[in-house]
Amino acid sequence: xxxxxxKSFQILPGVRLNxxxxxxxxxxxxxxxxxxxxSSTGRRTTSMDLPGPFGxxxxxxxxxx
Numbered sequence: 861x862x863x864x865x866x867k868s869f870q871i872l873p874g875v876r877l878n879x880x881x882x883x884x885x886x887x888x889x890x891x892x893x894x895x896x897x898x899s900s901t902g903r904r905t906t907s908m909d910l911p912g913p914f915g916x917x918x919x920x921x922x923x924x925x
Contacts, residue, residue, distance in 0.1 A: 864880075864881065865879075865880060865881045866878070866879070866880045866881075867879045867880075874888060874889060874890065874891070875887070875888050876888075878897075882901075883899055883900045883901045884899070884900045885897050885898060885899040885900065885903075886898050893908070894906050894907065894908040895907050895908065902921055902922030903919060903920070903921050903922075904919070904920050904921075904922070905917060905918070905919045905920075906918050
C-alpha cells in the first residue's frame with residue numbers, strides 16, 4: 861500500500877494552496893465559473909463543472925526548451 865501526502869489550505873476567499881509530496885499548486889475561481897490551477901511543475905489546468913454529472917477540463921504543460 862502506497863503512502864500519499866496531500867494538504868490544501870484556503871489562503872484567501874476563492875484561492876487555495878495545494879501541497880503534495882512532489883509539488884504545489886494554486887487554484888483560483890470556482891463557484892459558478894471556471895477554476896484555474898497553476899502547478900509548480902508547469903502544468904496549467906482550466907476546469908468547470910457542468911450541469912448534472914458532467915465536467916470540462918483542459919490541461920497544458922509548459923514546454924522545456
